[in-house]
Amino acid sequence: MGNRLEGKVALITGAARGSGEATARLFVNEGAKVVMTDVLDDLGKAASEELGEAAIYAHLDVTQAEDWDNAVNVATKAFGRFDILVNNAGFARYVPVDKITEEEFMTHLYVNTLGPFLGIRAVIDPMRRSGGGGSIVNIGSTNGLRGSAGGAGYCASKHGLTGLSRSAAVELGPLGIRVNLVAPGGVATQMATEAQAAWYGTGILEPGPGDWSLPLKRMGEPADVATMVLFLASDESSYCSGAEFVVDGGMSADHPTKPAEAWVEHLSALQQQSVRH
Template sequence: MPRFDNQTVLVTGGTGGQGSSHVRAFHAEGANVVIGGIDAERGAALVDELGTRALFTHLDVRDESSWSAAVHAAESAFGALNVLVNNAGVQNPPAPIEQTDPATWSRILDVNLTGTFLGIKVATPALRRAVGGAIVNIASTMALGGTAHYAPYVASKWAVRGLTRTAALELGRDNIRVNTIHPGVIATPFIHEPAAGATTAIADFYSPAPFAIPRLGEPTDVTRLLLFLASSDAAFITGSEYVIDGGLLLGPALQAETA
């Protein structure tokens, strides 16, 4: 039996590289999927691909009223909301702190942090109406250390860690679990294409050669972990953090020289 039969899952940033992978996998596992995003053309194409049990809704995660409309759309179409995946995120153009525009700082935190906060705030009553469920916040390995020239993004993802733990404490008695995934360098346009205003991409700074598993991650690597955390298989897991980076944070995997 598919793990998400008769459940409804809302994925923000649902038309992007990781988001669309998550949406497809939840749908394949029997879920009704609500694709939250701002790209209506990509959203419509994904709905057409999936067919039944799929809905696109315009969702600007910075706007509480947009969140309310998205949650209402999920409940109206499918009767309940059982899982929220806070996946939407944006990256700043690389720059040292002293050269970072405050407007850039605000934009990154508005999407990555405030967007996650608003999602938890607005979705919680719906999850209670469904008698519990799961929230999974997609953070980053940049939330586990410092990264030069990416202060807005790093700060936003560090803050998501604290927000996740607080929400887990507040919502556990309502049978709502809240966990975080920290992806490393995942092969999507997010890391292969420069952020708005930038000329270099994140992938330009990382070679997978020293990783313990010497390759970039694939969206499906993250998706498989997400499905577990959102499912009843993880019923006793909340407030936890999961790193999926091929060993990036472990340091370089040195190869022994051979004669």
């Protein structure tokens, strides 16, 4: 148990599983009171019960303004103040640009861009009334900083979120509210597994052997994202606002080429050599 968020109250969206759940767990371990929200109510309730009295669950579909009002009220009534919003809920379907339907495209924008906007709008007053500034952490994506095959809807929505984040940081900075964006990539969650399966199915990208493409040679864990979110939520990052923080195992530093078989063979030979020495 630490105290990096002692006395603070947080609301996290999409907290029933994956990185949102890991973030809620870490926040509680660091002294925060947390409202965990999602549309997966049974899973979300069970996850919050595991964390004891410091966590409660509220239903929140991020695309619905009235759900936002309700969940923010739940937080202030239960815990008396409001300090941190983590816009973590997300939707991803990898479909080629000539095949994606208008509905699929727009669902990305509703969940990944409109949702965080509604959230930011809903928490400004409660943060101001609490008098301690505030920290908003938006979970974007490396696909909000660059394009990706099959990612027309997802990339458009996450680029929109990057812009929303920067703009909100400029407007809310004078109120003492900081806004930052975490850009994960290659994190082993249900979303990543499902998205990759669909992506590979298109023939645009074939799976490489294991995690060959990531410089750190492993997929990320939800806890890898949570530790960055903790830093941005806490006062340790008090001079950070309007910025993007990449958590992707080095993926976006690399030139985005398809795996060439010779290169994959070269890498596995190199790995075996380094094991021998």
